[in-house]
Amino acid sequence: MRAEDWKSFIYDLPKDFNPSSFIMDFLRENEILSVKRISFKSPFRSPFKVNNTVYVELFEPHLKSVDAFLLFVHGFGLTKRKKALYSFLPERLARLGLRSAFITLPYHLERTPPGKSSSAWFRDFNDVETAAFFHQAVLDIRSAVRLLKCDDTPFIAGISLGAMISVIALAVEEGLKGGFLILGGGNLERIVWRSLFRFFANEEGCGRRECHRLYRRYPDYLREVESKGSWRDVDLPKICFLFDPLTFAPFVRGKKVVMINSLFDAIIPLASALELWKALGKPEIHWLPSTHGLTVLWGRKIARIIFDKIKIGR
Numbered sequence: 001m002r003a004e005d006w007k008s009f010i011y012d013l014p015k016d017f018n019p020s021s022f023i024m025d026f027l028r029e030n031e032i033l034s035v036k037r038i039s040f041k042s043p044f045r046s047p048f049k050v051n052n053t054v055y056v057e058l059f060e061p062h063l064k065s066v067d068a069f070l071l072f073v074h075g076f077g078l079t080k081r082k083k084a085l086y087s088f089l090p091e092r093l094a095r096l097g098l099r100s101a102f103i104t105l106p107y108h109l110e111r112t113p114p115g116k117s118s119s120a121w122f123r124d125f126n127d128v129e130t131a132a133f134f135h136q137a138v139l140d141i142r143s144a145v146r147l148l149k150c151d152d153t154p155f156i157a158g159i160s161l162g163a164m165i166s167v168i169a170l171a172v173e174e175g176l177k178g179g180f181l182i183l184g185g186g187n188l189e190r191i192v193w194r195s196l197f198r199f200f201a202n203e204e205g206c207g208r209r210e211c212h213r214l215y216r217r218y219p220d221y222l223r224e225v226e227s228k229g230s231w232r233d234v235d236l237p238k239i240c241f242l243f244d245p246l247t248f249a250p251f252v253r254g255k256k257v258v259m260i261n262s263l264f265d266a267i268i269p270l271a272s273a274l275e276l277w278k279a280l281g282k283p284e285i286h287w288l289p290s291t292h293g294l295t296v297l298w299g300r301k302i303a304r305i306i307f308d309k310i311k312i313g314r
Contacts, residue, residue: 003239006131007232010242011138011172017043019147033061033094038101043143044136046106048113054140055110057102058148059090065097068177068310069152071145072100073137073169075160075183077119078108085296086159092303098310099152103144105162106136127239134165134243141169145176153177155310158184160268160292164245167276170255171248178256180306183265183295185272186246186279189215214238218246222279226250249279258309259285260302267292284309 022040029035038056046052056071072090074083083102090100104111107121116124122133145154156179158166163184170179185191189211217237224234231247241247257280261273277285286305288298295302 003128003131004236006128006135006239006242007234007236010131010135011142011168013139013142014043017143019143022147027057031062033059033091035059035091038144038148040143040147042106042136043139044132046132046136050113051106051111051136053111054144055104056144056148057087057090059094059100059102061094061097061099063097064099066307066311067152068098068155069145069149070098070100070155070157070306070310071141071148072102073141073156073158073162073166074102074105074108075158075162076122078105079118080109083109085299088296088299089157089303089306092299093307096303096307098307099148099150101144101148103141105165106133106140131239131242134168137165138168138172141165142173145169145173149175155179157182157306159295160184164243167245167252167280168243168248170257171251176255178258178310179252180258180260180309181276182260182302183262183268183292184245184259184276185261185268186244186249186276187215187218187272188240188244189218190269190272190275191267211240218244222246245276246279249276253281256309257283258305259283260288260305261285262288262290262292262295264290265292 022038025037027035027037036058038058040054042052042054070093074086087102090102093100108118112118154176156166156169156176159182163181166179166181170176214237221241225231225247228234259277288295290298
């Protein structure tokens with residue numbers, strides 16, 4: 001499939017999509033909340049069967065304090081240890097009375113095909129394969145939101161890679177009321193080639209020099225997308241423009257968005273965070289005196305920001 005072909009359908013749910021079929025497994029319970037695992041078929045069929053089942057852990061408080069639901073989207077390189085750290089956020093929010101959930105992205109943990117570790121498949125993808133990853137991730141999120149929101153107002157929260165995916169989800173899923181972008185940024189050329197991420201980047205298909213050359217056209221592309229009100233009606237110089245958060249930021253401005261970033265982030269450069277902030281219309285932003293990897297230690301503060309904003313502004 002040509003890169004140009006992707007823009008006609010990327011992030012669209014199939015017409016026969018039915019979010020009502022799922023399997024629920026009980027995981028644990030205490031006096032405050034219960035945790036269940038929901039699994040369902042991904043709306044997108046990847047080449048790997050193991051990757052085509054979506055897993056979501058649902059944290060349900062016994063006593064709700066707010067009629068809202070939050071879906072949490074993790075970052076790149078999720079391991080069992082990192083998941084235990086990340087899960088502090090949905091669990092903390094459930095303890096505050098907010099229904100929360102944690103979705104596993106494609107090619108991570110249980111969704112990892114044989115032969116590579118969790119997320120290593122994604123790290124080694126070329127541009128078209130990366131577009132397929134983002135497409136599947138957004139469709140899985142849209143499915144999970146529709147399946148689990150019940151009568152609650154749905155929100156999304158993403159960290160790092162999850163924040164980038166969350167921007168796209170906010171742009172295409174009308175039902176999402178707002179989002180919390182933790183360690184998010186825009187302009188993939190800067191993030192991939194001008195941060196520590198460059199040591200992990202795959203140069204297959206588009207190396208550093210080629211990426212720099214093509215991204216000189218990105219500002220004009222963004223202006224045309226915004227003026228036409230669609231990314232589908234604009235010539236596509238580079239497929240990665242279809243998964244750069246800046247492309248979708250104009251379509252999120254009417255929603256409630258809060259950004260949370262770290263001042264000493266070597267993965268998401270300060271310029272990338274500010275570029276996304278401006279593209280989103282300069283929403284509320286909180287700066288943590290932390291690095292990218294240590295932001296998880298600010299989980300209690302982040303959970304409080306999320307809970308307070310949802311309670312006030314839902």
